[in-house]
Amino acid sequence: MTSVVAIILGVTLLSGPLFPGVTLATEPEPVALETGNVTVSAVELSEDVTLEKGSYGAASYYLDTPPVRVQFANRTGRPTLIYELTIEELGYTRTTNHFLDDSTGDTYTLTLASDTFTDGEIEREQYNGTVTVSKRDGSGHGVVAMRNVTISVVE
C-alpha cells in the first residue's frame, strides 16, 4: 500500500515545474485542418427529412435528417466535409463539419446535428429545404452535392 501511495505521489511531483524535463499533461496538438485533397465518387442522399413531434412526451419538434453516405475516389491529408440543411421558409440553416483524417476509410457517413422547433414555429405540414454536401481541402471550397428535399411534419 505504501509503495502505491509513493508511486502516486512521486508521479504527481514529477508533473510539476521541479522537473522541467517531464511533461505529464499535454494539450492536444493543434491540427492543421483543410489540408490535403478529397474527391468524392458517390453520394447517397436520402430525402426522408422529417420534423417529428418530440417522442416520449417531450415538447417541440425534432428535426431528423438522415445521414449521408459518401464514397471517396481519393482522400489525403485532413480535409473537411460539410453537411448543410437550409429551410428558407423557417429562416433556418444548420451545418455540421466533419473533420477527416488518415483513420477515415473509403466511405464515410455524414450526420447532421439535430435541432428543435417550438410548436409555435411549425405551422405547415411540409416545408421545402436544401441539403448540401461540400468540402474544404488544400484546393479550397467546393460543393460536392446539392439536392432539394421536402421536409414532412410528423405529429
Next chain:
Amino acid sequence: MTATEFVGRLRQRTPVLSNTRETVYAVLFGDRLGLTVFLATVVLFGLLWRTAFLINDSYTLANGLYSLSNGQLAMTEAVYGPGLETPGASRYDGQWYARNYGVVVLSLPLVLVLDLLAAVVELRIALVALWSLALLALVVECGYYTDGDWVLYGGAVAVLGLFGLNVTLAQPLDAGRTHLYALQLTHLLIAAFTPVVFYRLLSRVHTRRLGLLSAVVLTAGTPLAFWASVPKRHAVTGTVVVCIAYCLYRSHTPADGAVITQRQTFRALAYALVGVYAWVHAPEALLLCVTLPLVDIPTARDNSPRTLARIGVIFALSLLPFIITNLAISGSPIKPPRLVSGGGSLGSNAASSAGGSGGSSGSGGSSGSGGLLTPLAPLLGTLESGMQPLLLLGGELVSGIETLQQQPNDVYHAFVRSGSAGGALDNTGEESVNLSLLESAPVLVAMVGALPVIRRLRLPSSMADRTLSADRVVDAFAITTFVGVVLLYNSRLPLHAQVTARYLFPLYPLGVYLFVRLPAVRKSLTDHWRLFLWTVAGTVLIGGQVTVVLVAVTVNGIGEAFQLHALLALGSAVPLGIWALSGRSKGRAGQIGTVLLGAATGVAAVFLLLTTVEYYALGDTHLLPMMRALGELLTLY
C-alpha cells in the same frame, strides 16, 4: 535534545495523538463503515465532477470568492462569466455582492491549497492523484471487511492502473480557475457527508446494515451526485437537514459518545446548524428555524427557561457570521442578499431592489410608533423588521397551499410528470429538460407505503402523558420539513433550469429517510440486502447499456433523452408504488419489493451517469481524463 530523547517524547505523545485521531474519526464518520461511505461517495462524486459552470448562478459565487480571496467583500472583477450582474448577485451602494457567503468563506482555504498545489505540480495530476488516493483508501477499507488479501492487492493494482490511465490521457487543468475548483470541492465534500450522516442516523435508529443500504439508496437513487460538485446551495441544504435530524435524534437519546457527553449539546448543535446555514441560504434556514423548534420544543424533556436561554444564546452566536456579513453588505443585520427582495418573494432574482423594501420597513417602524413610544422606537423597529422575514415565509407557505388548490396541473408537472409542460422547458422554450421530483428519484414513490401504516395506526387513548421516542421525533421533524419545503417552493414550480427539481432537493434525503422508516421497506431491505445490491448493480450495468442503445437509436435531442429517462423512472415507480401500498414484506412479497426498490434506484443512477457523461458533459470538462475520454467517445444524438 538528543534523538533518543526526541523519540522517547514522541512515544509518550503517541496515545494522545492516536486519541485525537480516534476522536476526529468518531466525530466525522462515527465508525469505520461511516468512513467507507464517505470514501465511496467522494470517489463517485470525483468521477462525475466536471470543471465547468453548469448554471449561471455559480458565476456569482466564483466571482465573490475571487474578490474575497483578494481581500474584498464587494465583487470587483468579473473573472468568471459574462459580468458581475449574474443571477443572485445583489447591488448595494453601487457595488455588486455575491451570496451564499458561508460556502464562499469555507472555500477560501481551498483556494490557497489549490494555488499552492498549482505552483509545485500540475493541478490536473494533483487532483487525479487525490482521487486515486481516495480510491486506494476505499480499497483498504473494503479489504478490512473482506476475508483474504485479494481485494487489497487486486484493488491496489487497479488503482495504479487507473492512475496510469488518467495520467496518460491527462491534459493540463487551467490553474487560473482555482476559485471554481475550490467551490466545487467544498460543495462536493459537504455533499459527501449527506450519506455519511444519513448512515449514522439510520444505523443508530435501526441497524448498521439498514444505515448502509439507505446510504446506497440516497446516493445512487437520488440526484445527490449530480448536484454534489455544482456550486449551488442544494447539496449543502441536504447535508444540513440530515445533520439536524441526526442531532435531534441524539438530543432525545441518552448521551453515549466519547466527545459529547450531554444530550443538550446535540440539541444546541441542531439549532447552531440552522444559524450557520443562514449564512448560506437564509430563506431555507428560516424555514428550518420554524420546523425545528416546532418539533423539538414540544418533545424535549427539559424546557426550563435556563435551558432555552442557553440554546437561544448558542443559536444567536451561530447567527453571528450571517449577521456580520449582512451588516457589512447591506447595513441591516437580518437582510442578507436575496432574503427580502423586490416583490416580497423569498429568493426571487430582483435583488437589486432589495435595498428599497428592507429600508422602508425599518423607517416605517420608527415613524409609525412616534409619541410616547419614541424611546422604544428602535427596538420596535428591529422587532418589526425581525418579523418581516417570518411574515414573508408565512406568505410563501400560504401561496404554496393556494397553488395546490388552484393550479393542480402545475403541481402534477412539478412532482409527478414533467412531459411537455411549458414550465418544465429550458430557457429557450424548446427542450423538456426539467424533470419532476418523481422522475428524478422514482424510489420516493415508496413513501405511499405510509398509507397502510397510517390505516393500521391506533392512537393512544391519552396523548398527554405520552412522550415521543427519539425516532418518532425525527420522523416528525422529517415530515414537517418535507411539507415545509414543498409549500415553500410549490408556487414557483415547474420552472426552467431545475434539471431534477433542485429547489426541492432536501426532499430527497427526507423522503428516503421517511420511506426507509416504513416497516415493510425496512424489513424487505434488511432481509434481502444482497438481492437489493445485485438488482441495483444489474440495473446500472445491464439496464444502463439497454438505455444507451435506446437513446442512440430513438432519440434526437436532449429533451427526448430526458423524457425517455423520465418514462423509465415512472415505469419503475408504478410497480414499486403498488407494492408499497400493499405494505407486505413477508416471503415472496418482500423479495419483490426489494427488487423493485433496487430497480428504481438503478434507473435513477443510470440517468445520473448519462447526464454527467453525455447530456450535461459541459464540453467534456470532466476532472478525470478517463471520464473525459468516455464523454468524447460517447455520442448518442
